[in-house]
Amino acid sequence: MITDKIDREERKDLVIACLALALAFTLVFIRGGWNTWADLVLIFVISVITVGAAFILHEMAHKFTAMKFGYYAAFRKDNGMLLMGVALAALVGVVFAAPGATVIYGQPGREMTKRENGIISVAGPVVNLCLGVVFFVILVAGFALQTLPVILLGTMGLSVNGMIAFFNLLPISVLDGKKVLAWNPVIFAVAILLSLGMVLFAADYGGVMDMVIAAIFGW
Template sequence: MLERIPLRERRDLLIAWLAISIAFTLAFMWGRRVELAVFVLYFVLSFVTVGVAFVLHELAHKFSAMRYGYWAEFQKDNVMLLVAVVMAALVGIVFAAPGATYIYGNVNRAENGRISAAGPITNLLLCIPFAILMLFGGGLIGIVGLVGLRVNAMIATFNMLPVGVLDGRKVLSWNPAAFAMLMAASLGVLIWSLF
């Protein structure tokens, strides 16, 4: 499997993973007094939870496209990575669009919709083990569960917005019922994670 992820793509995934981990760390700490130990704790928490959510989301797109016979690669967007970190630092909000998985080939609407749905579906599936950790873990494990649940729900919901190049627009174009189900599930889990 690793041989299907070229070195440049691995590098882009790692850089994007680090940048959005920093952005989420800054957002979690926004309005709080900065202490090194707390920053490190939030960074490790973000690195683990955001890393799993982000990398598996993008790889779901990649391998779903490959299942249809297309080549696909993640490419980071340096401007959007900078925007994510700066917005998190200034206003405590993460606008995470660190890049995209590009599909090479003549993809039809149905294939594009299914490939696009693979990312948010992966995030929703990842909510299950994080919710279990949150509900039954207690202490630091419970916090990891809560953060993982929230991050996956945020990524799924954000990506399901039916605008621009986001997954939601392509899913809606392919199948409005699938779009409605995925958006409702993503938003429902996000709201639940906030309470």
């Protein structure tokens, strides 16, 4: 079974990192004027769901793609990054979406190729882009049903997946983007533009979301 390949320490690290990211995103989302305890609980629950899908599947995409190439890989949290992520979200409303990383262990006498590194690195953001389609469908369903929690689930799902993909695709330091760019600049450009587009769409930048929803329903 797939779950047998995720050891106990990795599961613990994933859960802790996921909850920390969910708290960070909650602190960002409530800056928009959600003031009651009921609002806070609703936003946190939706954050846990959306971050759980976006973050865990992102890291598992890295892990199992690496394993397909014959490497051992496991997610490991970084307590310093966890604290920084929550602090930045609380103070300036920015989510530093790197609470750890999937560590890939090499094999003696074998060096990872640029292609392997690029494919492993882009696998996480590609999962986020695919999840964006799922949450867009949820968003449309929410408007069709005129149900606020479903609309929030769709909107926040798009936002979380877009931000996690875009942040990780930045071509700096040890983030995914630097490795993807070194492997294939075209795939890098397409992936980072799509993830940025998802972020802007979820934020309704320029009223694009309103126009798309209005076009779908003929409003």
